Amino acid sequence: MHNTAPGTGPDTPHPTPRDVPRPTAGAAQDGTPEGTALVVEDLCVFRGNRLVLDAVGFSLGTGGALLLRGPNGAGKSTLLRVLAGLRQPDSGTVLWHGHPVGADTAAHAARVAYLGHQDALKPGLSVVENLALFARAGRAGADSAQDSDNPAKDHAPGAQRGQTAWPNMTDALAAMDLLPLADLPARLLSAGQKRRTALARVLLARAPLWLLDEPSLGLDHAAIDLLGAALARHRAGGGLVIATTHVPLPLPDATTLTLPPADLHDEGAYA
Numbered sequence: 001m002h003n004t005a006p007g008t009g010p011d012t013p014h015p016t017p018r019d020v021p022r023p024t025a026g027a028a029q030d031g032t033p034e035g036t037a038l039v040v041e042d043l044c045v046f047r048g049n050r051l052v053l054d055a056v057g058f059s060l061g062t063g064g065a066l067l068l069r070g071p072n073g074a075g076k077s078t079l080l081r082v083l084a085g086l087r088q089p090d091s092g093t094v095l096w097h098g099h100p101v102g103a104d105t106a107a108h109a110a111r112v113a114y115l116g117h118q119d120a121l122k123p124g125l126s127v128v129e130n131l132a133l134f135a136r137a138g139r140a141g142a143d144s145a146q147d148s149d150n151p152a153k154d155h156a157p158g159a160q161r162g163q164t165a166w167p168n169m170t171d172a173l174a175a176m177d178l179l180p181l182a183d184l185p186a187r188l189l190s191a192g193q194k195r196r197t198a199l200a201r202v203l204l205a206r207a208p209l210w211l212l213d214e215p216s217l218g219l220d221h222a223a224i225d226l227l228g229a230a231l232a233r234h235r236a237g238g239g240l241v242i243a244t245t246h247v248p249l250p251l252p253d254a255t256t257l258t259l260p261p262a263d264l265h266d267e268g269a270y271a
């Protein structure tokens, strides 16, 4: 698979990670094909004593989208967290425009907007206050309240290659149809409304690399359409999207990486 620019492959069943082809053509000086923003090579991650990610590799071009699929426990969230810099891989490399992301974790944190399973809103603050808090703190990670080890939370979003120019908070609120709810305390929001607020926070991060863990969780049809429009706008500006999902997502031309099922019968897997 070449998970490169949009249009390179349909959302169809995909070979397992070991089969994902590496970029070969049009290499730049650093060996990265022109237009390729993210290259992941031979990533291995253990959880407990069990190898959860085994030699995962793919590349993604500017404007590209990758769907991570696989059964429960296959390692999709683990992979996202590694890509976000929230967890170190046991081996393998992640390159951003040819440079290892581990060499400058602050720079990588600033280019990532990460949406975890948890919406991580402050219940006593309104929607707009939650977003303002995030914007003031300059957080590039969207799940920082749940990730105390999130290096993204201390770094201001800034203009970067491939970022989407969401001009202001009003625009982000409107994109998720949150203007009528802007003054409502987060504790009064429904599950889908909370998810929309967490997604608005992703937009506000102005980060080129969106890492979204089941972004459509709890969304109704109208909200999924809004999500689709936001994803398209981000990609049209050169942004990248990597999303885990168990359901169809509005990500046309995304390539799919299917992680194999976890072998939970390994002796000592959870030791």
Ligand SMILES: Nc1ncnc2c1ncn2[C@@H]1O[C@H](COP(=O)(O)OP(=O)(O)OP(=O)(O)O)[C@@H](O)[C@H]1O
Pocket (backbone or CB within 6 Å): 047, 048, 049, 052, 070, 071, 072, 073, 074, 075, 076, 077, 078, 079, 262, 269, 270
């Ligand atoms: N602390 C831990 N120690 C050992 N194994 C763990 C630990 N945390 C998670 N795991 C295992 O890591 C594996 C990958 O989990 P992960 O959350 O990445 O899967 P997933 O593909 O995102 O699953 P889902 O579709 O259910 O969200 C699982 O089999 C899980 O049991």
